[in-house]
Amino acid sequence: MAGPETPELAAAAVAGGADIVELGFPFSDPLADGPTIRLAAERALAQGMRTAACLDCLRRTRERVDVPLVPMTYAALLETYGWERFAGDAELAGATSLIVADLPVDLRPELRRVQLVAPTSSDERIRLAAEQTDGWLYLVTLTGTTGARSELSPELAPLVERTRRLTKAPLHAGFGISTPAYAAAAAELADGIVVGSAALAAAEEGASGLERFVASLRAAIN
Amino acid sequence: MNAPASPGLYGDYGGRYVPETLIPALDELSRGWDEASADATFRAELDELLERFAGRPTPLYEAARFAPAGKRILLKREDLLHTGAHKINNAVGQALLAVRLGKRRIVAETGAGQHGVAAATVCARFGLECVVHMGSEDMRRQHPNVERMGLLGAEVRPVEFGTRTLKEATSEAIRDWITNVDTTYYLIGSCVGPHPYPAIVRELQAVIGREARAQVLEQIGQLPDAVVACVGGGSNAIGLFAGFIADKDVRLVGVEAEGAASLSAGRSSVLHGSRSSVLADEDGQVLDAHSISAGLDYPGVGPEHAHLRDSGRAEYMTASDAEAVAAFHQLASLEGILPALEPAHALARALDLDAETILVGLSGRGDKDLAEVLSH
Numbered sequence: 379m380a381g382p383e384t385p386e387l388a389a390a391a392v393a394g395g396a397d398i399v400e401l402g403f404p405f406s407d408p409l410a411d412g413p414t415i416r417l418a419a420e421r422a423l424a425q426g427m428r429t430a431a432c433l434d435c436l437r438r439t440r441e442r443v444d445v446p447l448v449p450m451t452y453a454a455l456l457e458t459y460g461w462e463r464f465a466g467d468a469e470l471a472g473a474t475s476l477i478v479a480d481l482p483v484d485l486r487p488e489l490r491r492v493q494l495v496a497p498t499s500s501d502e503r504i505r506l507a508a509e510q511t512d513g514w515l516y517l518v519t520l521t522g523t524t525g526a527r528s529e530l531s532p533e534l535a536p537l538v539e540r541t542r543r544l545t546k547a548p549l550h551a552g553f554g555i556s557t558p559a560y561a562a563a564a565a566e567l568a569d570g571i572v573v574g575s576a577a578l579a580a581a582e583e584g585a586s587g588l589e590r591f592v593a594s595l596r597a598a599i600n
Numbered sequence: 601m602n603a604p605a606s607p608g609l610y611g612d613y614g615g616r617y618v619p620e621t622l623i624p625a626l627d628e629l630s631r632g633w634d635e636a637s638a639d640a641t642f643r644a645e646l647d648e649l650l651e652r653f654a655g656r657p658t659p660l661y662e663a664a665r666f667a668p669a670g671k672r673i674l675l676k677r678e679d680l681l682h683t684g685a686h687k688i689n690n691a692v693g694q695a696l697l698a699v700r701l702g703k704r705r706i707v708a709e710t711g712a713g714q715h716g717v718a719a720a721t722v723c724a725r726f727g728l729e730c731v732v733h734m735g736s737e738d739m740r741r742q743h744p745n746v747e748r749m750g751l752l753g754a755e756v757r758p759v760e761f762g763t764r765t766l767k768e769a770t771s772e773a774i775r776d777w778i779t780n781v782d783t784t785y786y787l788i789g790s791c792v793g794p795h796p797y798p799a800i801v802r803e804l805q806a807v808i809g810r811e812a813r814a815q816v817l818e819q820i821g822q823l824p825d826a827v828v829a830c831v832g833g834g835s836n837a838i839g840l841f842a843g844f845i846a847d848k849d850v851r852l853v854g855v856e857a858e859g860a861a862s863l864s865a866g867r868s869s870v871l872h873g874s875r876s877s878v879l880a881d882e883d884g885q886v887l888d889a890h891s892i893s894a895g896l897d898y899p900g901v902g903p904e905h906a907h908l909r910d911s912g913r914a915e916y917m918t919a920s921d922a923e924a925v926a927a928f929h930q931l932a933s934l935e936g937i938l939p940a941l942e943p944a945h946a947l948a949r950a951l952d953l954d955a956e957t958i959l960v961g962l963s964g965r966g967d968k969d970l971a972e973v974l975s976h
Binding site for chain 1: 615616617618619620621622623624625761762767768771774775778779780781782867868869870871872873875878880881882883884885886
């Protein structure tokens with residue numbers, strides 16, 4: 379989640395072995411998020427992390443790391459900032475793409491972004507998402523909101539299998555992944571893993587805590 | 601203007617701004633609703649339940665002592681329905697739909713507790729499991745309704761974050777639905793949310809306007825000059841307006857709480873799955889709404905209202921807490937009717953509206969608000 383410590387935390391994540399860094403732009407009513415990210419968003423908003431401050435944070439993070447940086451947010455922020463203006467300013471600040479958690483593939487097709495597919499998605503929607511997506515597909519591993527779970531969702535394997543038949547796009551699996559063992563199991567199936575809530579929790583112990591956590595995931599999936 | 605131009609859109613408002621996980625469930629819901637509304641058996645079952653279980657039709661009553669000199673004010677008495685408010689119209693219809701779709705678990709949000717009570721009531725009637733998400737601040741303000749829901753067999757889950765009111769309760773109900781989408785039906789309480797909810801709730805509440813139009817013609821031999829209803833999410837207003845939208849000479853007036861005026865003071869944004877007029881700051885962060893009436897305490901509003909405002913077909917005004925309380929006392933002492941504080945906002949504007957014959961939606965009864973009124 380964007381905040382004063384973000385550039386340092388992003389650098390630590392990259393040092394630990396992260397290939398891509400997702401940067402949350404907080405929204406007051408995040409429908410896709412469980413308690414960890416919701417609380418982080420509440421805290422970030424209380425610290426004044428509005429859109430302009432988040433873009434500035436993105437710019438400062440870009441100065442510290444070379445990996446792709448992907449803001450993750452909600453439609454309300456783009457709606458009020460202006461859709462094109464948001465995409466343009468994010469790119470200028472160093473964003474590589476964008477994830478909008480409550481913007482299904484059929485809305486705003488002109489906005490280049492990483493598309494999400496879920497275990498409930500039809501083949502037709504997966505195909506559409508794969509055609510529209512920007513670089514890779516975000517596979518939502520489970521039917522639910524974000525937040526650490528203790529084991530791999532049984533819904534991931536069939537979703538990966540189904541999606542592979544429909545597209546050659548790289549598949550990165552996220553939602554729920556919390557431990558090295560779980561990360562390794564997910565990485566057996568998908569091309570990459572996305573870790574949000576558990577990384578936020580690790581970052582509570584500062585940059586070194588986050589670096590250690592990411593390094594443990596990296597070691598588990600290599 | 602009667603139906604959205606393209607599915608789920610009212611002008612530029614509405615749509616489906618939800619996580620991908622829910623899209624197939626919304627498609628299933630749309631198909632299920634279309635089939636149900638075209639099915640004569642479903643309609644007959646709904647009509648019978650509305651008549652014998654909910655208490656329809658409700659009377660249209662002329663409040664001659666309440667009306668100022670030179671005005672006629674007629675009240676559509678939804679307060680006389682089972683559970684005390686118009687919410688039951690929607691709850692009965694959606695419960696029938698849930699059963700038809702084979703869902704046995706119902707999740708709902710509530711603010712004042714009126715929709716939660718209506719949902720708990722229909723779940724008891726149909727033998728469905730019922731979970732109601734409710735902000736802990738609202739649970740404190742509306743304690744009798746929390747106890748009612750419990751007695752009806754529903755589980756009330758306190759929502760302990762953010763403003764602890766309807767806004768968070770709605771988000772949490774949607775998250776519950778995302779998590780349990782295979783088994784669960786989301787029984788939304790107002791004409792908000794992703795498509796097709798605004799259309800479903802409007803259709804189920806349109807019975808208010810259909811009855812009212814026939815009754816007013818029969819009783820006074822003419823259409824009213826204006827139809828006035830309070831607007832929180834906007835379901836009783838859209839249901840009442842639906843009966844008169846085609847009557848171009850009838851003014852449609854929605855009344856919001858001064859501190860929760862999503863239409864009068866909001867901006868275009870996205871909340872709870874649809875694009876509408878939202879009380880939000882210049883970054884799109886949703887603001888807290890404030891009203892003495894928990895049922896109007898919501899920073900969003902149904903997308904069709906935003907469209908009716910922009911098109912000029914309906915006008916939207918506000919009433920303050922004090923004006924609502926004054927209207928409450930006036931209706932109580934002059935007509936022997938204790939209105940809910942929500943429609944008391946509509947009553948307040950009806951008193952000074954520049955129109956002779958006014959039909960007001962009396963959407964609920966005031967028993968739940970006694971403590972609030974007495975302490976004001």
